[in-house]
Amino acid sequence: MRNNGALGLTSKSLQNDKITNVRTKDRGEPSTVKFSPDGRLCAMQRTPNTADIIFLEKTENSLCLELTVSTKSKEPLLAVEWVTNNQLLLVNNHSAELLYINEDKKSSKVMKTTNVNAAWAIYYAPCQLLLIANGQSCSNLQPLVVAHSQFTRMKNFEVDFGGSISKENFLEKDAAIATIYGKVYVMVFRYSNRSATMLDLYELPFDATTVPSFKHSLILGFNGGCGIHVIDNLVIVHHQSSQKSLIFDIRVSSPSKSHSPLVTTTIEPHPQHQPPPAVYTNFWFTFLPDVVIDSSGGVMYSLRLKNEKAQLEIAEKHTMLEFLARRKNEKKLFVSTLLSCLRARALSLRQIRKVFAMLSGAGKAEKSENPSENGTASATKAVMSCEKYASLTVTQQEMQSSVLIPLREDLSLPESYVANVMLQYLRSLFDAEITPEAYLIEMVVETLAEAGEMSKLQQIVTYRVINDSKPLAFLLLSYEARCATLFQSGVDILARNKASDEIVEVMLEKKQIVDAFRFIDVRNLNDALIPKVVEAANHHCSRQTRYAIKEHLTEKKAKASLYKSIGDDLYTEAEIQEANVEQSNCTLFEI
Template sequence: MLELGETSVAFEPETLQNGQSGNVTQNFFDDVNLKICTVRNNGSLGITAKSLAVNDVISARTKDRGPPGLMKLSPNGKLAILQRQVNSVDIVLLEKTDGATAIEFNVPTKSRDMILSVDWISNNQILFVTKQSLELFGLNEDKRTAKVLRTSNVSASWSIYYAKSSLVVVATGSNCTTLQPFLAQHGQFTRLKNFDVEFGTPSNENLLEKDVTVTSLYGKICVMVLRYSVRGATTTDLLIYELPADLNTAAKMKYSLTLGCSGGFGIHVIDNLIVVHHQGIAKSMIFDVALSPNRPTHSPLITVSIRPSPVCQPPPALYVPLWSMFQPDIVVDPVAGMMYQLTICCNRAHEEIHEKAMLIEFLIHRTGQKQLVLDTLLTSLKAKELRLRQIRKLFDLIVEKFSLSAGVHSNGPESSKPQLQPIPVQHLRIEQREMQSSIFIPLMEDPSTDSKFVADVMLQYLRSLHRWSVPVEAYFLELVVEALAQSGEMAKLHQLVTYRVISDSKPLAFLLLSYEARCPSLFQSGVDILARQKACDEIVEVLLERGHVIDAMRYLDTQQIEANSLKLLDAAKQQDRIVQYAVLTHIINRKSKGEFILV
C-alpha cells in the first residue's frame, strides 16, 4: 500500500575532499521548497537545486568563501541562503551575476550570537533563531542590504519552522520540554502560549529536535513528539499536541499513537495519514485519527512494508539506516544520490482493511478518491456486506463532507491579524446526481438485489440529506418514490408524504397520483400536495380525468375560481344522465352570475 519512487530525482552524492580531484560535494534539503540543494567545491563549481517536478532545476555559481552549513531557497527561487559563518549568512542573488559568479551579500545577526536556524519568511524576509532571541530581517535585493524589523527575546535550544503558517516552535527549559510557538506574520512576532510536552526519558536527557514534528492534520496545526519509556528507552507512543485557533490558549495533547517498539523512527504525514516508519523491523505503521476522532489512544490501522515502485529503475533500497525523511512525503537516500516521493496506493487499501465499513470510511477521508469510494460502496451494497446502521453512518459522512466542501471555496479577504494557517482539508464532494447514477440506479437495475433493501438504502441517504439540511433534488425524490413503490412499501411512502419528509413539488404530486392503483390513499396525498402548491388548474384537470366531475365543481366553488364550462361539459358526457343534469344546471346557475368562461 506504500510505494516508493513513483516520482524521483537523482542528485550528486556527497563526497569528501580527496587527493585526486580535490572536489567536495555537499547536499542540503530545503524542507520549505522541497528541493535537494547541491553545493560543489563551496559553490565555486556551482550550486544546484532540484525538486521532484520535471525540469525544475536552479543553477548558479558563487565564490568560494568556505564550506556552507546549510542552503535554503527563497519561496520564489530567486534568492538563496548560504551559511558559512556561525553568526551570519550570505544571501545569494541567483539571477544576478558580476560576470561568472552570482552576486551575494552578508547578513549578520543583530546580537552576534550563534545561529541555531535560519528560514525564509517571505521572498524578502528571513528569520534568525539564536540562543537568546528571534530576529526578523527585511532584505533589499537592489541595495543588497538587510534591516532588522523585529526582535524577541527567548532562550532557545533548537527550533522547528512550519512555513505554511510562518510558525516557529522554539524549545526552551532545562530539558527542552517547554515548547514556545511564535508566529512571524505581517512583519512582527506573536508569542503564543507555551506548553510542556512529555517524552519519557530520564531527567538528565533533553528532548531532541529529531523527535519532534510540526504538521497539519485534518485542518489543525499539530506538534508530534516521540515519547520514550524510562526503562530501556523503548518507544511507547507518539503524542500529538493540537494548537488551537485561539492564540491565547495553550496546546493540549489530543492523541496518543501506540507504537510498541524501540529503535529508529521516521515520520511522514501524507493526506492526513500519519505514517511511522521503523527501520529495525522494516515496517511502516499507518494511523488515521479521523476514524475515531474522539478516542485519545490509537493503534495502527495498517502495518505494511514499503514496496519499490515499478516505474523506478533500479529499484530503491528500502529502510536503509542513512535515509533522511522530510514532510510531507520525501525520502532522501544520500548514498545512492536519490530523492524519492512516498505515495499511498488507496486502490490497494482493500488488501489491508478487510472490514468494509471501515474501508469505505477510510477512503472517504482521502483526497481525490471519489470514484474508488463509489465503486467500493456499490460493490459492498450489492454483496450486502454492510449493515443498515453502517450504511447510515457512511451516508452521514458523505453528506457531511459534501456540506463542508461547499464552504471551502469561499475566498474571503486575507486577515491582517496573526493566525494559524493549516493546510485546508479537501473534503470529498459527491453530488446527489452522482449517488443516483453510480449507486442507486445500478442497485435498482440489479435483479439480484432485494427491492426492499434498495428502498431502505435510499431512505438512509434521504435521512442524511435532511440531517445536514441539504436540499433534496427532485430526481432523487422520484427515485425514492419509485423504489418504495417497487418494493411494495406503500405505507412508508404514505408516511413520508404525510409528515412532509419529502418536499412538496408538482412532479412529486403527479408521481404519487400515478401510483393510485397500488395505494388509493396516495391519490389524496398527491391532490393535497397540489393544493399546497396552489396548483388549482392541475387539481381540476386531475379530478376531471378521473371522472370526478362533481368533486371538480365543488372544488371550483370553494376556491371561487372561474371555471371552463366546456371542459366540465366534455367531462360530463362520459358520465350518467344524473351527473350531466347536475353539471348543466350548475353551469346555467353560475353563468347567470357571470362566473363561467366558455373557452
C-alpha cells in the same frame, strides 16, 4: 555542491524543470543551504554565528555576489529560515530577528526583533510558524507566528516526552509540525525505557488567546530509529529495524484520543527503479511531508499512497470506505468501491447510513470545525492560517448515476434492499438539511412502489421528508391501485401547491363531476374550468344530475355560454314529441 561551491552549486526544483548552476566562493563547508521561495536567493550557513546570502542571478568574475548577515548579538544561530522572497529569519538563544534583504542594493536591514529564550527552534513554512523550545528540560514550547513583518506570540504549552534519567531533555529530532485535516499539530515522540512508544499530537489554535492542547496519541510500541511522513492527512511512521510503516488516520482509526495503526505495510519501490533500491536503510533521512533522501546513493525519493490497495489492507468495509472518502482525488475509486460493497451486501443499514451521513454532512461539519469561515468573533483574532481540508463531495446526480441506478438495475438484489439503501441516502440528505433533487425523489418513490413498501412511502410523504411537487403528486396518484391512501396524499400535495386546475382534472378523470363543481364553488375558481366540467357531465352524468348542474349554474347567474350545451340532449326527440302531444291535449280547468 562541489568543493564547497567553488566548482559549482547545482539546484533542481521539485515543482518544475528549473535547474540552477552557479559558482560561489569557498569559505568553508556549509552546514545549511536554503533557497528563497522564488529561487533567486540562497542562504548558506558556513560559520556558527553568520549566514551568507548568495545572489544567484548576480555574478562577478563568474562568481555569485554574497552578503554576510548575523544577529546583533553575534551569537550562534539556531535557525536560518526564509519567510518570504526577501525576508530572512535568524534565531539564536536569546532573540529572533527578521531581516529584509535588498537584492538591488545587496544589503540587509533589521525589520523586527523579539526576545526569546531558546534551546532549539523549528520553523514551519506553510503557516509561517516558529516553534521555540525552552525550560529546564526543553519541554516548554513557545509558538510564534511570523507574518506581515511582525512577531505574534501564541500561548506557550508543556509537552510530555517521557523524561527520565537517561533522557533529561526534549530534543529537536523528537518534534515535528504538520497540517492534518485543516489543523496544525506539533508531533512529539514520548519515550518509555528508551523506546518510542507513543507519538503525541498537540493541536495549535488559530488565535493567540487559546492554549494549545493535547488531542491524539498514536500507539507505536517499538524500539529503534524511526521517521515520520504526513501524506494526504495520514501520519506515517517508518520503523527501521522491523522495516514496517505504520499508517495512522486520526479521523478513522478511533473516536478516542488513542489510535492504533490503521494499516501496517512495507514500502515498495517503483518498478522504474532497477535494480530496486534498498529500503529502511541506515542512510535514509526522512523529511516532511513525503521526501526520503538516501545519502549512500545520492538519491531523493518521494512516497506515494496506493489507495487502491486499501481493500486488501483494511478488513472492515465501513472503515475502508471512510478511509477512501478522506483521500484526495479518489472520488472515482470511492464510488466504485461503495457500489461493490453495496452489491455484495457487505454493509449493514446502520453502516450505510453512516457512510451517506459522512458524504452529505461533510460540508456542514467542515464549517463547524473552522469557525473562522463562519464570520464569528474568533475570525478577527486569528493570527495563523493553514491549508483548509476539502471534504469529498459526491453530488446527488453522481450518486444516482454511479450507485443507485446500477443497484436498481442489478436483478440479483432484492428490491426491498435497494429501497432501504435509497431511504438511507434520502435520510442523510434530510439530516444535513439538503433539498433532494426531483429526479432523485422520483426514483426513490418508484423503487419503493416496485418493492411493495407502500407503508414506508406513505410515511415519507405524510411526514414531509420529501418536498411537495406536482410531478410527485401525479406519481402518487398513479399508485392508487396499489395503495388507495396514496391518491389522497397526491391530492393533498396538489392542494398545498395551489394546483387547483390539476385537482379539477384529477376529479374529472375519476368521474367525480359533482365533487369537481363543489371544489370550484368552494375555491371560487375561474369560470374557465366550467366548460370542461360541463363537457364531462354530458358524457358521464345521468339526466337528473345534468339538470341539477344546469339549474345550479342558472341560480349562480353564470354566463349562459358556459353551460348552454348541457341542455341540448337532456331529452330525446321522442320524449319532446310526446310532451308536446300531451300538452296539446290537456284541458285547462278553472277551480
